[in-house]
Every structure is written in C-alpha cells, then in structure tokens.
Amino acid sequence: MTRLLVVLALLVTVGAVSWAWRARRARLQRVRSGERLPPELRRDAARTWVVVTTPGCASCEPAAAGLRDLDPTAALVPLDATERPDLACALDVRAAPTVLEADADGWIVRRLAGPQAVMAHLDRR
Amino acid sequence: MARISRKAELVPIDPRGPRTNQAFLAVALAVAFLFDLRPLVPALAVLLGLRAAFGPRASPVIRLYSALIRPRLGPPSHLEDPRPARFAAAVGTLFLVASSIAFLVGAPGLAWVLALVVAALAALAALTGVCVGCEIWLLLARWRRVELVA
Numbered sequence: 001m002t003r004l005l006v007v008l009a010l011l012v013t014v015g016a017v018s019w020a021w022r023a024r025r026a027r028l029q030r031v032r033s034g035e036r037l038p039p040e041l042r043r044d045a046a047r048t049w050v051v052v053t054t055p056g057c058a059s060c061e062p063a064a065a066g067l068r069d070l071d072p073t074a075a076l077v078p079l080d081a082t083e084r085p086d087l088a089c090a091l092d093v094r095a096a097p098t099v100l101e102a103d104a105d106g107w108i109v110r111r112l113a114g115p116q117a118v119m120a121h122l123d124r125r
Numbered sequence: 126m127a128r129i130s131r132k133a134e135l136v137p138i139d140p141r142g143p144r145t146n147q148a149f150l151a152v153a154l155a156v157a158f159l160f161d162l163r164p165l166v167p168a169l170a171v172l173l174g175l176r177a178a179f180g181p182r183a184s185p186v187i188r189l190y191s192a193l194i195r196p197r198l199g200p201p202s203h204l205e206d207p208r209p210a211r212f213a214a215a216v217g218t219l220f221l222v223a224s225s226i227a228f229l230v231g232a233p234g235l236a237w238v239l240a241l242v243v244a245a246l247a248a249l250a251a252l253t254g255v256c257v258g259c260e261i262w263l264l265l266a267r268w269r270r271v272e273l274v275a
C-alpha cells in the first residue's frame with residue numbers, strides 16, 4: 001500500500017511538473033496583443049524577422065538561414081541578447097533563438113521561442 | 126573502425142525513439158518498485174548501459190519502436206543530436222548501477238530512491254521532452270563550444 005502511494009505521489013509530481021512546463025512553453029509562444037517592435041528594430045519591409053541570439057547558441061544560425069530561405073523578401077534583423085539585454089528584456093525573450101515576426105508596421109504577429117518552436121515552424125512550411 | 130562509429134553516432138535521430146525508451150524505463154521501474162522486483166533494476170541497468178555504450182541501435186526498445194511503431198507514425202517534426210540522449214542514458218545507467226550495488230550491500234531504501242529518481246526523470250522526459258541529462262550535456266557542450274548536428 002505504501003509503495004502504491006509512493007508511485008502515485010511520484011506520478012502526481014511528474015504530472016504537475018509536466019503541466020507547469022507545458023504552460024510555460026505555451027506562454028513563451030503567445031503574442032501579447034498590441035506588442036510592437038521598438039523603432040530601432042523595424043525595417044521597411046512587408047515582413048520582418050527579428051532573430052534573438054546568444055554567442056553560444058548552436059541552433060541560431062541554422063534558424064536564421066531557414067528563415068532566409070522561407071522568405072527571401074523579408075527583412076532579417078539579428079539581435080544579440082548579450083549586447084542588448086535591454087531590448088531582449090523589453091521583448092520578454094527567455095530562450096535562444098527567439099524569433100519575432102512583425103508586419104510592415106512593426107506589430108508582432110508571431111513569436112517562436114526556442115529552437116524546437118523555430119524548427120517546427122520551418123518544417124510546417 | 127572507431128572513425129566509422131563516431132560518424133554513425135553523429136547522425137541526427139528521431140527523438141521519439143529515446144522517448145519510447147524513457148517511457149518503458151519509467152513504467153518498468155515503477156512496476157519493479159510496486160512489486161519489489163529487485164532483479165529488474167540491474168537488468169534495466171544493463172539495457173540502458175547497452176544503449177549508452179553502443180547507441181540507439183543497441184536498445185531493444187528503440188529497435189522495437191523503429192520496427193513496429195515508427196512505420197505507423199508520420200515523419201518526426203524535427204531531428205535531434207544523438208549525443209545528449211546518449212549522455213542521459215549513461216547518467217541513468219550510473220544511477221541504476223549504484224542502485225543495484227545498494228541492493229547488494231543491504232541498503233534497499235537508498236537503492237529504491239536512486240531507481241525512483243531515474244523513473245521520475247524518465248517519465249518527465251517521456252511526457253514533456255524535458256530531458257535533464259540532455260540539458261546537462263547541452264550545458265557542457267556550450268561550455269566546451271561543441272557544435273550540434275541537429
């Protein structure tokens with residue numbers, strides 16, 4: 001009986017951690033309404049990709065290359081989070097790479113946080 | 126020979142294979158604990174050790190997944206570098222070997238704690254894809270500036 005309770009407690013703990021992790025991941029991908037790129041990151045293009053990177057990020061360059069292939073007409077703006085922590089913080093970036101897609105007016109329409117989200121988005125296209 | 130196996134180990138893998146293995150490990154360890162099946166712990170240590178030492182092809186569970194489950198699924202949404210999962214399997218093997226030794230020297234409480242740590246982390250990885258051992262490898266890789274293959 002005690003062993004069953006231990007296994008159940010373990011299951012509940014793992015379930016709770018899994019739920020919290022999924023909720024956090026969903027929150028990271030969510031675009032907040034009315035979120036706009038700071039003026040210095042806006043470009044004169046129909047679509048702008050801001051790719052937030054860090055110096056040790058192995059999947060950032062492949063992610064940027066994939067985006068370039070996906071839409072060669074879009075403006076691609078790399079942003080090193082360690083050089084501009086103020087911008088990374090303002091954009092609520094928690095993972096590298098984080099990709100922010102903005103429309104011609106700079107309104108953010110998509111947020112891809114982490115390599116898996118970016119690669120999944122590229123694979124869907 | 127060593128060069129060939131090194132190249133083979135760097136082929137990106139379908140991450141659902143290791144996740145199936147992790148789910149199997151979590152269930153098997155939970156069953157072992159529930160019914161006090163102590164010999165199952167060293168047996169699982171050997172299985173996981175084979176996977177850690179020789180890669181996914183040495184794991185009967187991943188082979189079963191490749192033969193029976195994968196053909197019924199669509200292609201994976203992404204591929205992963207095989208080294209983090211292999212490192213995680215090595216860490217899991219160490220824990221299960223320590224657990225087996227604890228049984229041998231008459232410390233079943235410690236043995237089950239070690240085995241259940243592996244079970245919990247394996248269940249977490251199977252359910253969410255968050256693999257603690259893989260994250261440790263990725264941290265070390267970042268520190269050593271190792272390039273990932275996927």
